[in-house]
Amino acid sequence: MTKSENTLIRLEAALERILAGEPKHIPKNRKLSIRAVEEEANLGNGSCHYYSEFSSKVRTLKNKQRSSNTQQEIDKEHTDSLRSRAANEKRIKEKYxxxxxxxxxxxxxxxxxxxxFNELVRRHKAQSKQLERENKELSVALESTREELTQLKRERIIEFNKK
Known part of the structure; x- marks a missing residue:
């Protein structure tokens, strides 16, 4: 096989993949065009123009596709996509x-x-302050009681010594 035959086979295979909706190198939603077929076949820009019969075949298929896609179908697709987007946005809004x-x-x-918790902390601080005051009072009372006890012991010792 010659190089030109191989190129033509690659172009035909690329066109078939595009028409079947299973392209390998271009997005599936890309419109049919000579450049799209060249890119799908991994060929350079303008490679298809060397094959005038193939180019006219692609143009014919493109015109057929264009005429088959009526404005109603395009509008319906657009409306459906808008509805699905709106439903998705509504679902997301409800979720959030x-x-x-x-x-x-x-x-x-x-x-x-x-x-x-703040109320408990306030109560515990007040209770802590109250307990500190009572502790100080009791410490003072204990100290005075110790002094009195010491004084009593001294007095007893003095009395005992006098006897």
């Missing part, structure tokens, strides 16, 4: 709205717990 409500409830619960 529910998540937002859950987070708000969590924040309210945490705020209530925070308030309770």
């Amino acid at each position: 709205r529910a998540e937002n409500e859950d987070l708000k409830r969590t924040i309210q619960q945490l705020a209530a717990e925070h308030h309770q």
